[in-house]
Amino acid sequence: MDVNRRRFLEIAGGAGAAAAAGGCGAIGGTERSGAKPSTVAVKQLEAAASRPVLRLEGLDAPLVIDSVRLLRKEREYFVHVRSRDGAEGIAVTNSRAGNLHPILNRRVVPYFVGKDARELEGHLFGVYRHQSNYKLQGLALWCPVAWVEFAILDMLGRVLGKSIGELFGPVIRRDVPFYVASGRRDSTAEEEVEYLRGLIAETGAKAVKFRVGGRMSRNADAMPGRTEKLIALSRKVLGDDIAIHADSNSSYDPPQAIEVGRMLEDIGAIYFEEPCPFDHLEDTKRVTEALTIPVAGGEQEFSQRRFRWTIANRGVDIVQPDLQYYGGLIRSTRVARMAELAGMPTTVHISGGFGFIYMLHFASYTPAIGLYQEYKRNIERYRDWFDPPLEMGDGVLIVPRGPGVGIANVSDVLKGAELVES
Numbered sequence: 446m447d448v449n450r451r452r453f454l455e456i457a458g459g460a461g462a463a464a465a466a467g468g469c470g471a472i473g474g475t476e477r478s479g480a481k482p483s484t485v486a487v488k489q490l491e492a493a494a495s496r497p498v499l500r501l502e503g504l505d506a507p508l509v510i511d512s513v514r515l516l517r518k519e520r521e522y523f524v525h526v527r528s529r530d531g532a533e534g535i536a537v538t539n540s541r542a543g544n545l546h547p548i549l550n551r552r553v554v555p556y557f558v559g560k561d562a563r564e565l566e567g568h569l570f571g572v573y574r575h576q577s578n579y580k581l582q583g584l585a586l587w588c589p590v591a592w593v594e595f596a597i598l599d600m601l602g603r604v605l606g607k608s609i610g611e612l613f614g615p616v617i618r619r620d621v622p623f624y625v626a627s628g629r630r631d632s633t634a635e636e637e638v639e640y641l642r643g644l645i646a647e648t649g650a651k652a653v654k655f656r657v658g659g660r661m662s663r664n665a666d667a668m669p670g671r672t673e674k675l676i677a678l679s680r681k682v683l684g685d686d687i688a689i690h691a692d693s694n695s696s697y698d699p700p701q702a703i704e705v706g707r708m709l710e711d712i713g714a715i716y717f718e719e720p721c722p723f724d725h726l727e728d729t730k731r732v733t734e735a736l737t738i739p740v741a742g743g744e745q746e747f748s749q750r751r752f753r754w755t756i757a758n759r760g761v762d763i764v765q766p767d768l769q770y771y772g773g774l775i776r777s778t779r780v781a782r783m784a785e786l787a788g789m790p791t792t793v794h795i796s797g798g799f800g801f802i803y804m805l806h807f808a809s810y811t812p813a814i815g816l817y818q819e820y821k822r823n824i825e826r827y828r829d830w831f832d833p834p835l836e837m838g839d840g841v842l843i844v845p846r847g848p849g850v851g852i853a854n855v856s857d858v859l860k861g862a863e864l865v866e867s
């Protein structure tokens with residue numbers, strides 16, 4: 446492995462590998478005991494992934510799910526779960542609920558009604574098998590499963606008086622450094638850099654992500670010359686202290702990805718996301734091997750076995766399950782455990798305006814998360830749902846403290862919401 450890449454991975458996530466191998470590196474520190482990816486056997490990865498995830502001590506009686514409902518209020522969708530004895534939990538979904546509600550209501554909810562919420566980990570396999578749901582798998586199945594999982598985790602947290610992070614392990618951080626992501630490709634390089642400057646000024650971020658290439662474009666740029674110009678200009682205008690991330694959204698074949706990756710190396714960017722078509726694991730691995738800059742990927746992945754392959758074969762340097770597309774926090778934690786064994790950070794991808802809240806809970810208990818986590822703005826939309834209200838510090842977001850997801854009053858948030866039937 447290249448020296449620069451090894452150094453990055455030590456900083457970004459090597460502490461987890463050190464801990465897993467019995468080392469003593471501090472979180473975010475630079476010590477590791479040299480667990481190399483090629484030495485992590487598939488068996489070890491599988492064992493790490495299959496260990497129980499949730500800590501539900503104190504829940505001695507069954508918590509039987511009585512209802513799971515999809516609700517809508519203006520542009521926001523919610524999943525609300527209630528137990529037979531009146532406990533409740535809530536999830537806020539990404540916008541795909543507008544298309545996926547029939548799968549949620551007809552294929553996922555019926556499985557969960559009548560089940561014991563304490564057995565949530567096992568239910569993730571149960572719902573996958575239920576009525577051959579596995580034939581639908583991809584984000585169309587796993588987003589609805591994630592929403593029900595989030596709502597059940599919220600309910601479990603409320604019953605136990607614990608935050609979601611505390612259900613998974615000790616909370617090891619409350620401050621989460623973030624990068625602010627631009628979602629644009631319709632801008633010229635000059636316009637985009639000005640836009641990034643505005644995002645930094647607005648949020649206080651120490652890191653940004655911009656888009657390169659044309660999105661699934663077979664090497665075509667969004668507009669001629671935009672990518673080269675944007676990469677050079679971003680460093681010049683944003684200065685040396687901003688950590689730069691770039692995402693091609695599956696734009697390139699390996700030669701083109703390597704060329705763009707070299708430009709990113711030249712400006713000291715810290716990662717290159719999804720350089721090749723997302724399901725082209727071999728091409729992505731070729732790029733990972735060729736470049737010094739860490740390659741990140743996995744936001745479209747929905748298979749634990751393919752994540753395992755990617756981790757065992759160092760197909761990327763940083764894994765990025767999307768907490769909703771991939772089916773929730775439990776499944777993503779299993780990926781993070783495998784990645785940690787191989788000395789790789791898990792920097793989750795987020796979807797939905799509220800998605801950064803689930804990212805914050807994931808970051809609160811996951812040892813090796815990488816340097817910066819994704820944030821797409823919107824904190825003001827949700828700030829007062831929480832008690833204390835959501836906060837940002839100097840380049841960091843603060844993990845909510847209340848039980849469950851941290852929403853203070855479910856009835857207030859759902860006031861005026863209407864049932865979505867399918």
Ligand SMILES: [Mg+2]
Nearest residue numbers: 692718719744
């Ligand atoms: Mg991406």
